[in-house]
Amino acid sequence: MTLHLAHWGAFEAESDGYRLTAVRPWAGDPEPTPLIENVVSAQHHRTRVDRPYVRRGWLERGPGGAGRGDEEFVAVSWERALDLLAAELGRVYRERGPEGVFGGSYGWASAGRFHHAQGQLHRFLNCLGGYVRSVNSYSLGAAEVLLPHVIGGMGWLERASTAKSVIAEHTDLVVAFGGISPKNSVVGVGGAARHDTVSWVGRARARGCRFVSISPLRDDIPEQAQAEWIAPRPGTDAALMAALAQVLDAEGLADRAFLDRYTVGYERFIAYVRGDSDGVVKSPEWAEAITEVPAARIRELAREMAAGRTLITVSWSLQRARHGEQPLWLGVVLAAMLGQIGLPGGGFGHGYGSTAAVGEPARAHSVPRFPQGRNGIDRFIPVARIADMLLCPGESFDYDGRRLRYPDVELVYWCGGNPFHHHQDLARLRSAFTRPATVVVHDAFWTATARHADIVLPATMSVEREDFGAGQADPLLLAMPALTRPHGGARDDYVIFAELAERLGVGKDFTEGRDTGQWLRHLYEQWRPAGVPGFDEFWRRGSLEIAVPDREQVLCADFRADPDAAPLSTPSGRIEIFSEVVAGFGYADCPGHPVWLAPEEWLGAPAAQRLPLQLVANQPRAKLHSQLDVGAHSRAAKVAGREALRLHPSEAAARGVSTGDVVRVFNDRGACLAGVLVDEAVRPGVAQLSTGSWYDPDPADPSLCRHGNPNVLTADRAASSLSQGCSGQLALVQVERYAGVLPEVSVDRPPALSACGAPDS
Ligand SMILES: Nc1nc2c(c(=O)[nH]1)N[C@H]1C(S)=C(S)[C@@H](COP(=O)(O)OP(=O)(O)OC[C@H]3O[C@@H](n4cnc5c(=O)[nH]c(N)nc54)[C@H](O)[C@@H]3O)O[C@H]1N2
Ligand SMILES: Nc1nc2c(c(=O)[nH]1)N[C@H]1C(S)=C(S)[C@@H](COP(=O)(O)OP(=O)(O)OC[C@H]3O[C@@H](n4cnc5c(=O)[nH]c(N)nc54)[C@H](O)[C@@H]3O)O[C@H]1N2
Ligand SMILES: [Mo]
Secondary structure (H helix, E strand, C coil): CCEEEECCEEEEEEECCCCEEEEEECCCCCCCCHHHHHHHHHCCCCCECCCCEEEHHHHHHCCCCCCCCCCCEEECCHHHHHHHHHHHHHHHHHHHCHHHEECCCCCCCCCCCCCCHHHHHHHHHHHCCCCEEEECCCCCHHHHHHHHHHCCCHHHHHHHCCCHHHHHHHCCEEEEECCCCCCHHHCCCCCCCCCCHHHHHHHHHHHCCEEEEECCEHHHCCHHHCCEEECCCCCCHHHHHHHHHHHHHHCCCCCHHHHHHHEECHHHHHHHHHCCCCCCCCCHHHHHHHHCCCHHHHHHHHHHHHHCCEEEEECHHHHCCCCCHHHHHHHHHHHHHHCCCCCCCCEEEECECCECCCCCCCCCCCCCCCCCCCCCCCCEEEHHHHHHHHHCCCCEEEECCEEEECCCCCEEEEECCCHHHHCCCHHHHHHHCCCCCEEEEEECECCHHHHCCCEEEEECCHHHCCEEECCCCCCEEEEECCCCCCCCCCECHHHHHHHHHHHCCCHHHHHCCCCHHHHHHHHHHHHCCCCCCCHHHHHHHCEEECCCCCCCCCCCHHHHHCCCCCCCCCCCCCEECCCHHHHHHCCCCCCCCCCCCCCCCCCCCHHHHCCCEEEECCCCCCCECCECCCCHHHHHCCECCECEEEECHHHHHHCCCCCCCEEEEECCCCEEEEEEEECCCECCCEEEECCCCCCCEECCEEEEECCCCHHHCCCCCCCCCCCCCCCCCEEEEEEEECCCCCCCCCCCCCCCEECCCCCCC
């Protein structure tokens, strides 16, 4: 039996050597996912990049952005592509040094520890002297910067989170802001072999735990939770949470002993809640006007939270929004007021359901890692500032108390990510992408980013090469022998970089003389902890389990037991309800304690008069991001061949549309077409359009995406000056029936290609 690991699950596959003919979920997965079906149907899809290509204008006129994204591509041999690219890299490093190269290359790429695309690129660029990097993620941009000031780093929080089994056994009430999403928890970075969200939630419910899901969508929590659904206006959770805090305070339900011993700055925060600092009491009535949640229900919920063992969990989506730091910080503060942080099943969590990893107890050992070398320069951008960087070189910006400058980048290298999937305001990104002299992309598919590049090199899919893999928190380390040979002339990123490194005189630095098989053995043996079998035995067995020392882990248990002996990593060692450090930065959009701040685009904003629907651009159910969007399972979830737009029946009726109709979704930044799905599981006032449908600009009107990519509508606006995080989750839009002749979707075909060069592979 040969297993393979993807970010969304482990599966067995049959193949004829070139083609996967069938996949079956791994027998050890209690809740298998249909996402694995996308792999088979996408592997040899016509949108695979079959050989190297160069954009015609770049090939004929040399480096420069004119025509990028519009011109045809010319097929070239591997020899020619690598010669051209090596010469261009040589030129840029000679003329501009590492500061001229952006190698941030954000993206999820594929599972597998060795062929991790960014790791490969970063090691390669480090051999050349370094590159401009990116920091933080689209996932957790606000959290990664805020939380170290408040409770501890995001990495620690993920590893140390209270185990799901402890919640199932001890919690009386789970209050889940953003739900506990069964669609999201299917995925874990690096792989998720054993899915258990539905059974976990069901077990807790059967024992008597109650769930309250606070979300614009009823199905953001498994049915088995039998949850109460509270649907505030999106983006207003901070107001709701401030009101919950107000009730706890006013009714004497806050745990003063806990607050005194384990936190700092409560007085400053509670003065805001009481209205001492701004004359506005943050009462449930105040919050009702903002959130549309009845004041009586808010008051009662606060009492219920104080009456038993309560877990407050905030999904990652809440912080992927303008002022996303605030509800996250308030989640910590509410849990501190309840005084249950560090107790089994009580306290705070961030991202239960957002990924498979949260609530998985920590492994005894990390997993093998491909060394990336040393970056010779220290220049970076917060990851979601990519368009700003390209459009405004030399301009300064704020980040976590620092004042930094955007570098002037000449060459952009992307390997394992899709900015035309992940970034906001794609029209703006499109114009930003005309700025660099050269854009290089390795991908297996003709993604929108590949279509906006100059040199496109075909990468193998993970099923086409050998590797080993393990999820971020998964004890299972899996051998991943190649299941088929590569599609067309595709090559592994490693092989591509090795050839480029050779041409640039750093071949030995990059490869250390090893081929893939030798690297796998080397990385494994370097890593191998005592008692773990050697490489040959691991490969023969196909997998091994890494020990998990504490299956009943509870977040902050040691801190609770003795806050002096086990302080938090915050400046005070305590939970910071008020942060002197953050206050000292002086950011109006992220003051020293959490507050409700109205975003520019919410249902209470003046703009909502014109754009009355809140777009919820969440993660897609039927795929991971944009990956394998052409796969069968992903396509089956589309409506009229486009991304499904879910609307409440009242909103559909008001617009005279029903399930199956094509609509135009628009705002001042752009528009896209989508297929309507009428569904009572969506709050009125909300239009849910998940990310992931490949960006397909209409040649007649490039501001229109024909396929339903919501990032033509979202704003390229930072969560705050503190984090500069992505705020892509929410935007204001209007929806109307599409009246014109329906344009065809074209991204399921390759772009215009010309077979001029001689193939050599
Ligand atoms: N509006 C809005 N936008 C969002 C979000 C949102 O909530 N709302 N969420 C954001 C979040 S959290 C994230 S993480 C990002 C995700 O953004 P990305 O991670 O950029 O999205 P992916 O589609 O996973 O892109 C990975 C790319 O790598 C390619 N790839 C896979 N394996 C390999 C390989 O071995 N080698 C090479 N060279 N390429 C490979 C895939 O084909 C794919 O094109 O999107 C963000 N964008
Ligand atoms: N199937 C699938 N799973 C995935 C991914 C994928 O692409 N596909 N991507 C993975 C990645 S990279 C990440 S970072 C995680 C992301 O995990 P999350 O950020 O948690 O996922 P989302 O689907 O973006 O959002 C979850 C839910 O939050 C709700 N929500 C949105 N805005 C608000 C709000 O203002 N208030 C409240 N209370 N709720 C709100 C939405 O209804 C949405 O369905 O998911 C991971 N899991
Ligand atoms: Mo993410």
